[in-house]
Amino acid sequence: MSSPIAGTIGPAAGVLGPQSWDQGPASHQGYRVATLDSVADLEPQSWNRLVLAAQGSVFHSHQWLSAFEEAGPGTFQAAHLAAYDGPRLIGLCPAFLTHRCPRLEHLVSLARSVRLELGGPVLLAHNLAALAGGFLVEPGHEAAISVLAEAFEHEAARLGAWAWGFASLPESPLVGRLIRSGYAVAQISTTYRLEVRWPDAGSYWADMDSRHRRRLLRERRKGSGRGLRAWTGAAPSDAGLPLVRELMTAHRTPLEILPDAFLRALDSHLGDLERSVMAQTGDGRLRGVFKGWLFGDVWSVWIAGLDLEALNRYEPYHALMAEAAESAIGAGIGVVDLGRSNGPIKQRYGASGHPLYLAVRAHSPADQALLHAWCADLERATLDGVEGPERCC
Numbered sequence: 001m002s003s004p005i006a007g008t009i010g011p012a013a014g015v016l017g018p019q020s021w022d023q024g025p026a027s028h029q030g031y032r033v034a035t036l037d038s039v040a041d042l043e044p045q046s047w048n049r050l051v052l053a054a055q056g057s058v059f060h061s062h063q064w065l066s067a068f069e070e071a072g073p074g075t076f077q078a079a080h081l082a083a084y085d086g087p088r089l090i091g092l093c094p095a096f097l098t099h100r101c102p103r104l105e106h107l108v109s110l111a112r113s114v115r116l117e118l119g120g121p122v123l124l125a126h127n128l129a130a131l132a133g134g135f136l137v138e139p140g141h142e143a144a145i146s147v148l149a150e151a152f153e154h155e156a157a158r159l160g161a162w163a164w165g166f167a168s169l170p171e172s173p174l175v176g177r178l179i180r181s182g183y184a185v186a187q188i189s190t191t192y193r194l195e196v197r198w199p200d201a202g203s204y205w206a207d208m209d210s211r212h213r214r215r216l217l218r219e220r221r222k223g224s225g226r227g228l229r230a231w232t233g234a235a236p237s238d239a240g241l242p243l244v245r246e247l248m249t250a251h252r253t254p255l256e257i258l259p260d261a262f263l264r265a266l267d268s269h270l271g272d273l274e275r276s277v278m279a280q281t282g283d284g285r286l287r288g289v290f291k292g293w294l295f296g297d298v299w300s301v302w303i304a305g306l307d308l309e310a311l312n313r314y315e316p317y318h319a320l321m322a323e324a325a326e327s328a329i330g331a332g333i334g335v336v337d338l339g340r341s342n343g344p345i346k347q348r349y350g351a352s353g354h355p356l357y358l359a360v361r362a363h364s365p366a367d368q369a370l371l372h373a374w375c376a377d378l379e380r381a382t383l384d385g386v387e388g389p390e391r392c393c
Helices: 044-053 062-071 102-110 144-158 173-180 201-206 210-224 241-250 260-273 308-314 316-331 343-348 365-383
Strands: 002-004 031-036 075-078 080-085 088-093 096-100 122-125 163-170 184-195 229-233 276-280 286-295 298-306 335-340 352-362
Touching: 031 144, 044 062, 044 088, 062 260, 080 144, 088 144, 096 102, 102 365, 122 144, 144 163, 163 173, 173 184, 173 352, 184 316, 184 343, 184 365, 201 316, 210 316, 210 343, 229 316, 241 260, 241 286, 241 298, 241 308, 260 286, 276 316, 286 316, 298 316, 308 316, 316 335, 316 343, 343 352, 352 365
Parallel strands: 122 163, 298 335
Antiparallel strands: 002 031, 031 080, 075 096, 080 088, 096 122, 163 352, 184 335, 184 352, 229 276, 276 286, 286 298
């Protein structure tokens, strides 16, 4: 069910500083913003048309958000924003009023010297499980970003959120605008993207640093010589779950951040988009999996699972990485988002790191000061590697 937001152009009472967003003619061009109680309030075709036009990823897609609403980790309620120019949908801000989030609690635990206690629900756009968040607007309607930002802060006040903010924001001018508007901002992770620019797999390997090429191909031959085979397709339902759980446990990542019900909901809603990589030995045993989806021109490899006992003998991670790169080149895919963690290895395969940010704001000046201190502490922990190579997901 959708409803219009009254007064979306002006600042909401009790909300700190929306006047710091761009005002003037850009904010008064007749845009209308509505709240959505569920992604189901809009047709998938209309939603995904806007996401693709705005160069969004699978994490903004109707399918991903449907799965999250159905079985995402934590306790939350959808509070999405949709912007219109007349009858045409031109902007989206997926968001959830989050009462409990295992990933957010995990981030709170990573800070070393600042003790943060959440004083109530947080309105997040949109969730920490994704590799991308924030606003999406159709090209030519960039002025709607300011309107959506004001509407978002209005919604935080209306819903009684203790704080509000944006999760997994890529590096962009929006991050700077949020900082200037008083948000506390921290880099919370890095995702690694392979920009596919080679005409064929041979050119890809030839373009690589010779030392890296020799080492990576040697690791690949180690597995293939012992019967390991990697291929791209749809992973059998539930087949990779034990491997995902094994890797999370080894890296001390809380299992509740990815409940089984959520992973199964993703299979159900994103089955048509799935493009995963599997590695299997001759005895039929699955030794590794990269779970991912192709949406538009971006292949998002979201999560990995590995048989750690077979790691040294078969090197399934290298088999998966090599297959992902060659498969993307062969299919003419533009970008492979290889996800978080294991940056040094992914960089050897040609990927580059792209920071992801968390930006948060609270009503109370005292709470906002605490959020600034917490974000600074959290970013130091992240850059020191607490979140990075030793963590997964």
